Amino acid sequence: MRKPDAVSPALRVRVNAAVKELGYVPNLAASRLASSRTHTIGVIVPTLYNVIFAEYLFALHDILVAAGFHVLVVNSRYSQIEEENAIKALLGQRVEAIIITGTHHTPLSRQLLSQARLPVVETFELSPEPIDLNIGMSQENAGQTATQHLIGLGLRRIAFLTGNLDHRAQSRLDGCRLAMEQAGLRPAEIIARKPRHSSVALGSDLFAMTHESGDVPEAIFCTDDNLALGAMQECRKRGMRVPDDIAIMGFHDLEFAACSAPSLSSIATRRFETGKLAAERVLAALNSSRTPAAEQIDLGYTLIARESTAV
Amino acid sequence: MRKPDAVSPALRVRVNAAVKELGYVPNLAASRLASSRTHTIGVIVPTLYNVIFAEYLFALHDILVAAGFHVLVVNSRYSQIEEENAIKALLGQRVEAIIITGTHHTPLSRQLLSQARLPVVETFELSPEPIDLNIGMSQENAGQTATQHLIGLGLRRIAFLTGNLDHRAQSRLDGCRLAMEQAGLRPAEIIARKPRHSSVALGSDLFAMTHESGDVPEAIFCTDDNLALGAMQECRKRGMRVPDDIAIMGFHDLEFAACSAPSLSSIATRRFETGKLAAERVLAALNSSRTPAAEQIDLGYTLIARESTAV
DNA sequence: ATGAAAGCGCTAACAC
DNA sequence: GTGTTAGCGCTTTCAT
Numbered sequence: 001m002r003k004p005d006a007v008s009p010a011l012r013v014r015v016n017a018a019v020k021e022l023g024y025v026p027n028l029a030a031s032r033l034a035s036s037r038t039h040t041i042g043v044i045v046p047t048l049y050n051v052i053f054a055e056y057l058f059a060l061h062d063i064l065v066a067a068g069f070h071v072l073v074v075n076s077r078y079s080q081i082e083e084e085n086a087i088k089a090l091l092g093q094r095v096e097a098i099i100i101t102g103t104h105h106t107p108l109s110r111q112l113l114s115q116a117r118l119p120v121v122e123t124f125e126l127s128p129e130p131i132d133l134n135i136g137m138s139q140e141n142a143g144q145t146a147t148q149h150l151i152g153l154g155l156r157r158i159a160f161l162t163g164n165l166d167h168r169a170q171s172r173l174d175g176c177r178l179a180m181e182q183a184g185l186r187p188a189e190i191i192a193r194k195p196r197h198s199s200v201a202l203g204s205d206l207f208a209m210t211h212e213s214g215d216v217p218e219a220i221f222c223t224d225d226n227l228a229l230g231a232m233q234e235c236r237k238r239g240m241r242v243p244d245d246i247a248i249m250g251f252h253d254l255e256f257a258a259c260s261a262p263s264l265s266s267i268a269t270r271r272f273e274t275g276k277l278a279a280e281r282v283l284a285a286l287n288s289s290r291t292p293a294a295e296q297i298d299l300g301y302t303l304i305a306r307e308s309t310a311v
Numbered sequence: 312m313r314k315p316d317a318v319s320p321a322l323r324v325r326v327n328a329a330v331k332e333l334g335y336v337p338n339l340a341a342s343r344l345a346s347s348r349t350h351t352i353g354v355i356v357p358t359l360y361n362v363i364f365a366e367y368l369f370a371l372h373d374i375l376v377a378a379g380f381h382v383l384v385v386n387s388r389y390s391q392i393e394e395e396n397a398i399k400a401l402l403g404q405r406v407e408a409i410i411i412t413g414t415h416h417t418p419l420s421r422q423l424l425s426q427a428r429l430p431v432v433e434t435f436e437l438s439p440e441p442i443d444l445n446i447g448m449s450q451e452n453a454g455q456t457a458t459q460h461l462i463g464l465g466l467r468r469i470a471f472l473t474g475n476l477d478h479r480a481q482s483r484l485d486g487c488r489l490a491m492e493q494a495g496l497r498p499a500e501i502i503a504r505k506p507r508h509s510s511v512a513l514g515s516d517l518f519a520m521t522h523e524s525g526d527v528p529e530a531i532f533c534t535d536d537n538l539a540l541g542a543m544q545e546c547r548k549r550g551m552r553v554p555d556d557i558a559i560m561g562f563h564d565l566e567f568a569a570c571s572a573p574s575l576s577s578i579a580t581r582r583f584e585t586g587k588l589a590a591e592r593v594l595a596a597l598n599s600s601r602t603p604a605a606e607q608i609d610l611g612y613t614l615i616a617r618e619s620t621a622v
Numbered sequence: 623a624t625g626a627a628a629g630c631g632c633t634a635a636c637a638c
Numbered sequence: 639g640t641g642t643t644a645g646c647g648c649t650t651t652c653a654t
Binding site: 023025026027028029030032033038047048049051053054055057058061070072073075088089091092093094111112115116199200201204205229230233234236237255256258259260261 | 336338339340341343344349358359360362364365366368369381383384386400402403404422423427510511512516541544545547548566567569571572
Binding site for chain 1: 639
């Protein structure tokens with residue numbers, strides 16, 4: 001069945017007939033056990049709610065499936081414990097490589113990944129000590145750049161807005177604080193108490209909260225374009241004009257940032273490229289017998305200034 | 312290792328030490344082969360870009376993981392061929408049940424699912440002849456209800472706007488046509504030539520196209536809230552007021568519909584409940600030895616009238 | 623409570 | 639080109 005050409009046409013016909021009649025489907029577990037090849041790559045993402053991971057997975061999927069691999073996606077829900085369980089599950093499946101979001105893991109996770117002797121790619125962040133490959137960008141620098149953009153516009157009272165404070169959001173906040181400090185300022189911080197995933201509705205809620213507190217800043221840097229869009233809409237509802245009364249800055253440059261009204265300034269990040277490169281490097285590592293040297297790739301980011309900060 | 316209580320404490324300690332030192336992880340393929348239990352449920356969705364599937368998967372995941380199952384998510388990219396391949400892959404994995412989006416499959420897909428002797432749940436639509444279980448809603452009725460709402464407002468020139476025309480979008484369009492016909496009208500149809508996934512940017516593009524053609528309707532029913540939001544933003548950019556100059560209606564009642572400015576009228580659909588119920592029925596079927604009768608559950612939908620159609 | 627042994631359904635290597 | 643056979647690493651059953 002796996003090499004139909006290597007068999008007489010007559011036999012091939014009989015085999016196909018039998019397959020169809022019996023509804024026979026080869027047992028992958030047996031095949032994997034016997035060949036010790038699973039043709040499966042494990043991918044861990046923190047959530048499926050955020051479209052950036054959909055884009056990333058799309059690119060990964062494209063390349064890996066074309067190369068004959070299965071892609072096993074697990075989500076860790078932003079929990080290191082769930083991530084550790086996901087790693088165990090993937091190793092138990094004997095995936096041939098693991099592509100994992102972020103660079104912060106439990107000690108056991110690191111240990112498991114290190115001694116598993118398979119290609120590991122950490123993505124979206126830059127690690128001080130990568131387990132193996134690392135493809136990402138400096139979230140802290142990006143946060144700093146965004147904030148410097150606002151400061152450069154003459155804005156002084158700047159707030160940082162986020163839903164849950166996962167590690168990447170925290171790094172952006174660190175960058176924001178650094179930029180403010182360098183300018184002799186301090187950011188206000190608007191952080192949702194209850195960790196909810198980033199959404200337009202949450203951005204709207206958080207801005208409403210801030211507005212009602214009476215302490216409205218001159219500019220808001222949101223960790224995410226969804227939050228930014230929600231904040232912009234809430235501004236309008238409350239009679240504030242963007243950017244005249246308040247400047248708003250997003251993050252990720254999602255598809256709608258260019259066409260929202262007003263259009264949204266953001267930091268463009270490279271999700272497709274991250275996925276594509278991770279997949280390519282994994283394939284390369286799997287095809288070369290010798291272990292390639294651990295490598296770190298900085299994909300960078302780009303500041304996109306649009307109407308929402310055109311003060 | 313699987314029953315630590317059934318072993319002397321001393322041995323248990325030695326086992327754990329060995330496990331840690333060797334980085335031992337049990338081989339799931341071997342376990343599955345030996346026990347002929349995979350504890351895995353396969354789920355097929357058409358895309359990961361649409362947040363409704365994230366919500367659905369979240370609910371599914373919650374219940375199935377809590378019950379000790381693995382969830383294997385595959386996406387078919389709205390292609391029946393890819394869906395067929397996904398089904399083969401899942402059956403090869405010997406998943407214990409399959410939860411699949413939609414009710415339209417290739418003949419071979421139907422055959423494979425029928426003769427696999429495992430619980431199958433088709434979701435999001437209602438099928439005239441379900442393979443096994445079917446949990447969904449009438450997309451056509453929902454499209455009809457939305458359109459009747461617009462007609463009831465005295466609007467006559469109504470357009471239907473969609474990105475790609477997958478089967479569910481087609482059904483909503485059918486419902487829209489039916490309502491128009493009953494009122495003695497004909498809908499205009501705005502359909503993206505290049506199938507792209509639904510997004511705010513696409514809604515914006517499509518409305519811009521329509522506006523430039525000069526033939527602007529009195530109301531637009533969009534297959535998706537993302538498209539609707541994009542259309543609303545593009546309206547504002549072009550100096551049209553919603554709902555005064557044009558009424559806009561979305562679909563799915565995504566999180567942001569309530570907080571956009573103006574707030575968006577929509578049809579609320581029940582993604583969480585669909586996932587929850589599908590997971591519960593699968594677990595029930597797996598626990599009862601006898602095959603439960605094929606069943607069809609209509610989860611319905613709700614018209615939510617908000618500012619964008621408050622004419 | 624512990625050890626021994628058969629066999630799950632394939633793959634890979636070999637003989638025919 | 640075709641048939642045969644020994645494992646892959648577990649689970650399950652049976653002896654001890």
